[in-house]
Amino acid sequence: MTDILILEGVEKTYDSGFTALHGVDLTLREGEILALLGPNGAGKTTLISCICGTVMPTGGRITVGGFDALTDYRRARSLIGLVPQEIHLEPFSRVMDTVRYSRGLFGKGRNDAYIEKILRDLSLWDKRDSRVMELSGGMKRRVLIAKALSHEPRILFLDEPTAGVDVDLRKEMWEVVANLKAAGVSIVLTTHYIEEAEAMADRIGVINRGRLALIEEKAALMSRLGRKTLKIELESPVAAIPDALASYGLQVADGGNALVYEYEAGASRTGITRLLSDLRDAGLCLSDLSTRQSTLEEIFVGLVHQQEENA
Numbered sequence: 001m002t003d004i005l006i007l008e009g010v011e012k013t014y015d016s017g018f019t020a021l022h023g024v025d026l027t028l029r030e031g032e033i034l035a036l037l038g039p040n041g042a043g044k045t046t047l048i049s050c051i052c053g054t055v056m057p058t059g060g061r062i063t064v065g066g067f068d069a070l071t072d073y074r075r076a077r078s079l080i081g082l083v084p085q086e087i088h089l090e091p092f093s094r095v096m097d098t099v100r101y102s103r104g105l106f107g108k109g110r111n112d113a114y115i116e117k118i119l120r121d122l123s124l125w126d127k128r129d130s131r132v133m134e135l136s137g138g139m140k141r142r143v144l145i146a147k148a149l150s151h152e153p154r155i156l157f158l159d160e161p162t163a164g165v166d167v168d169l170r171k172e173m174w175e176v177v178a179n180l181k182a183a184g185v186s187i188v189l190t191t192h193y194i195e196e197a198e199a200m201a202d203r204i205g206v207i208n209r210g211r212l213a214l215i216e217e218k219a220a221l222m223s224r225l226g227r228k229t230l231k232i233e234l235e236s237p238v239a240a241i242p243d244a245l246a247s248y249g250l251q252v253a254d255g256g257n258a259l260v261y262e263y264e265a266g267a268s269r270t271g272i273t274r275l276l277s278d279l280r281d282a283g284l285c286l287s288d289l290s291t292r293q294s295t296l297e298e299i300f301v302g303l304v305h306q307q308e309e310n311a
């Protein structure tokens with residue numbers, strides 16, 4: 001798969017002296033959805049702004065569709081559509097006109113057939129002659145997407161596409177994004193919602209303190225997610241794990257009143273049956289059993305904390 005976007009060692013130190021990005025390396029594959037997660041102030045908007053040319057990086061290199069984002073700015077920028085976080089739309093303008101106008105800003109000739117296609121894809125065609133102020137919040141967000149797509153970009157950046165919107169609208173946006181991907185657009189989205197990354201992304205990147213802390217296929221993350229723990233509560237406490245149970249990698253918990261066993265949720269053999277019979281053979285009596293699964297949220301929070309500690 002070709003990389004449509006390549007970032008090599010991208011750095012940004014603002015005039016204040018604050019470094020918001022510390023050498024970020026990142027690629028976006030053609031046709032994929034990459035979700036960038038990160039706490040507030042992690043550097044997500046700075047990163048997107050560097051790629052889109054609204055913030056000047058102070059180091060590194062950005063290549064968009066083979067064009068250098070600095071030396072070949074116009075061609076690089078023409079391949080990018082940016083959907084900003086805030087809804088900035090002219091309330092009295094009509095949907096079709098505002099989308100056509102955005103296309104014109106990129107110096108592209110009028111192409112009503114293309115504009116019609118994106119408005120239809122975004123279920124806005126019926127609203128083409130409506131004024132922006134007459135639209136619902138969800139429709140306004142779709143108008144922003146239509147404007148960002150008006151000049152036929154190959155990459156679409158969505159900065160917090162569902163910040164502050166209700167559950168229904170969030171699901172509607174997910175559908176819109178899935179349709180765009182199906183239409184061949186490569187997508188980068190930033191989000192605070194882990195659930196959103198889980199629902200939409202092919203790959204997930206985590207940015208923290210201006211560094212890319214992780215970038216991984218969602219499926220691989222999910223298999224990490226699939227780790228489960230079995231908590232075995234004991235009738236009487238143990239001081240240590242009996243030697244006969246050493247191979248299970250058990251942890252002693254609750255002051256010796258419980259043992260914790262970690263296993264892969266999806267594995268065909270979890271080892272639980274054998275463990276339970278070995279526990280009985282070791283003379284341990286159980287009072288209760290419970291299982292729980294780690295979430296992507298825990299992986300994310302754990303990773304961010306780990307970085308804070310190492311900082």
Ligand SMILES: Nc1ncnc2c1ncn2[C@@H]1O[C@H](COP(=O)(O)OP(=O)(O)OP(=O)(O)O)[C@@H](O)[C@H]1O
Pocket residue numbers: 014015016018019020038039040041042043044045046047
């Ligand atoms: N113009 C600026 N001058 C100085 N510092 C800035 C400037 N813009 C952003 N920063 C700082 O850079 C850091 C990263 O900000 P950025 O907006 O990129 O984070 P973010 O991950 O997008 O956060 P959020 O999720 O809250 O939008 C923050 O500490 C912010 O205060």
